[in-house]
Amino acid sequence: MAPDRPLITVVVAMVVLLGLVYLATRPSGPLAPVDSETASNGSTEDASAPEIPATGEPDELTVVDPAEVVDLDEAELAYDGDLDVVVRYPVLPNAEPLTDFLDRTLAAGVEAFDAANPGAESYEAEWQLTAANDGVVGVRMTSMETDSEGTRECHSTYWYDTATGQTFESTRLFGGQDQLAEANGLVRERVPDSAYTDTIHPVGALYDSVGFNPDGDLVVEFDDGQVAAPDEGRVHAVLDREGTEPLLSELGARVRDAATVGVRGFAIAEPPEADKDGRDDPTPGHLSPVDDEVDCSDPETRCVALTYDDGPGGGTPALLDTLAEYDARATFFVTGVPVMADPMTVRRAYAEGHEIANHTLGHPDLTGLSESAVRSELATVQAQIYRETGYTPDLMRPPYGATDDSVAAVTADMGLAQILWSVDTNDWKDRNASIVKGRALNGASDGAIILMHDIHDTSITASHEIIRELDARGYTMVTVSQLLGTTEPGATYVDGVPAPPEESPSPDGDHEDV
Numbered sequence: 001m002a003p004d005r006p007l008i009t010v011v012v013a014m015v016v017l018l019g020l021v022y023l024a025t026r027p028s029g030p031l032a033p034v035d036s037e038t039a040s041n042g043s044t045e046d047a048s049a050p051e052i053p054a055t056g057e058p059d060e061l062t063v064v065d066p067a068e069v070v071d072l073d074e075a076e077l078a079y080d081g082d083l084d085v086v087v088r089y090p091v092l093p094n095a096e097p098l099t100d101f102l103d104r105t106l107a108a109g110v111e112a113f114d115a116a117n118p119g120a121e122s123y124e125a126e127w128q129l130t131a132a133n134d135g136v137v138g139v140r141m142t143s144m145e146t147d148s149e150g151t152r153e154c155h156s157t158y159w160y161d162t163a164t165g166q167t168f169e170s171t172r173l174f175g176g177q178d179q180l181a182e183a184n185g186l187v188r189e190r191v192p193d194s195a196y197t198d199t200i201h202p203v204g205a206l207y208d209s210v211g212f213n214p215d216g217d218l219v220v221e222f223d224d225g226q227v228a229a230p231d232e233g234r235v236h237a238v239l240d241r242e243g244t245e246p247l248l249s250e251l252g253a254r255v256r257d258a259a260t261v262g263v264r265g266f267a268i269a270e271p272p273e274a275d276k277d278g279r280d281d282p283t284p285g286h287l288s289p290v291d292d293e294v295d296c297s298d299p300e301t302r303c304v305a306l307t308y309d310d311g312p313g314g315g316t317p318a319l320l321d322t323l324a325e326y327d328a329r330a331t332f333f334v335t336g337v338p339v340m341a342d343p344m345t346v347r348r349a350y351a352e353g354h355e356i357a358n359h360t361l362g363h364p365d366l367t368g369l370s371e372s373a374v375r376s377e378l379a380t381v382q383a384q385i386y387r388e389t390g391y392t393p394d395l396m397r398p399p400y401g402a403t404d405d406s407v408a409a410v411t412a413d414m415g416l417a418q419i420l421w422s423v424d425t426n427d428w429k430d431r432n433a434s435i436v437k438g439r440a441l442n443g444a445s446d447g448a449i450i451l452m453h454d455i456h457d458t459s460i461t462a463s464h465e466i467i468r469e470l471d472a473r474g475y476t477m478v479t480v481s482q483l484l485g486t487t488e489p490g491a492t493y494v495d496g497v498p499a500p501p502e503e504s505p506s507p508d509g510d511h512e513d514v
Helices: 005-025 096-116 177-190 241-247 250-259 316-325 336-341 343-351 371-389 405-413 433-443 457-472 480-484
Strands: 073-076 084-091 122-133 136-147 150-161 167-169 210-212 218-222 235-239 302-309 330-334 355-358 417-419 449-453 475-477
Touching: 084 096, 084 136, 096 122, 096 136, 096 150, 096 167, 096 371, 122 250, 136 250, 150 250, 177 218, 177 235, 177 241, 210 250, 241 250, 302 457, 302 480, 316 330, 316 343, 316 457, 330 336, 330 343, 336 343, 336 371, 343 355, 343 371, 355 371, 355 480, 371 405, 405 417, 433 449, 433 457, 449 457, 457 475
Parallel strands: 084 122, 302 330, 302 449, 302 475, 330 355
Antiparallel strands: 073 084, 122 136, 136 150, 150 167, 210 218, 218 235
16 A cells, blocks of 8 residues: 555645635734724724725715724614604714714704794704724714705714713814814815805804815815805815814814724724713804903993894894994894894804894784794794804893793793893884984993894994994993893893893884884
8 A cells, every 4th residue: 555644744735725825815804803902092993903094085074884883783863743854873882972962962953953944844864974993983964954945965073082972063173263263264265166255154053064084184064055055065175184283173183083094893892981072161163142351240341232133134244344343242133034034144143243132933922922832933043043053042032022921931941031121212113323323322321231123224324323432432332141141031131230120111112023
């Protein structure tokens, strides 16, 4: 018989060769062993795997393949209203604070759309991940809002810190309000010519979807119809990485670094140490109606509040120009129908530091309505203002100054103080700029709340002289919230002393119907 040793040698050699081939060709992705060491940010990844590039288009946010996120799931929003709603969002293991945040925030968005649009028909939203690296998860929501005017595509992007459990809106990528304002100037230069650049302001409602492309350039995207004609579709701006470097917050730099690296087998190893939303510090794009540098309680400071009802009107932009010229602040009690017609002026007024307050949808006498009807009148305008600015008012003015216990109960429940006035210019009745000016200046005193309407050209003309003269007399023109300080929901105020009036103003005041 022939010896079998050569055969054994051949078999052993083939086994060794096959083993080498396997080691050289085995996959290094999700099937590869994951490093069991948990990073300080609470996520686990394959530390030995080579870095891979992020994916995405140059003018869009980066995109994460859901298959590369371990045990990623999806939830659907429950909505009890009559609106046809289908909203889905991601669910990541060990990220319950993110899940809770998305559920609450998306529900609030649907409710605001439903309330602000009497012709609302349907609301659909889907998600994608735009980052999942180094303890950062980015969630980009795309919604389709359909009402009687058609369908709009909208975007919002949120950023989650896996270690702290905080979820941040997109403006937190900027170092502060000044940095957001500087970025806003760059965006105005980069948007297409079809955009209305003078409507682009550094406010949260506009900068709610910000992220990075694969090269680390900053991408800002706006909703359909937000800064251009609705048929222009998605308007966006791409700001180069180097130019935006000094504008980013620490979070912004982390997000950029996380978004510009590809994802392979991402998992959150453990729940966060804390459980809270990212609201510890002032959020860029969310502006207070109170200026911390002004103290109306100081005897040396004489404050007066100019208030304008029923707008915005055609003359409101000119009024804003005058207020800016004298560094003056005012409070605009807006009415729902004009807001629908000119939301961009509301946005500008808010961005320039003025207070936006509620004057109902259709300007009815609230004392003649049921409590549910009063609530509906106010809720629509609350939603309109929120969607346009990101700000939720806490002041309202009842049309005609007409209020009662029922109105007070509703406003208290909605967190709204009732603001009347101490000086009535009757500008709705006397369309004479000289008369309006005289009444305003004769009534002006420390703590006064002066009533006018920015829907009358004569009131706009008078306001220029009123503002100039008040400035010359040494008055500081402030918002109502600045004048009154903290207000009590449901309570009624007529001037700088927060006490209810002995009697309601004449129904002849604040007369205009819209």
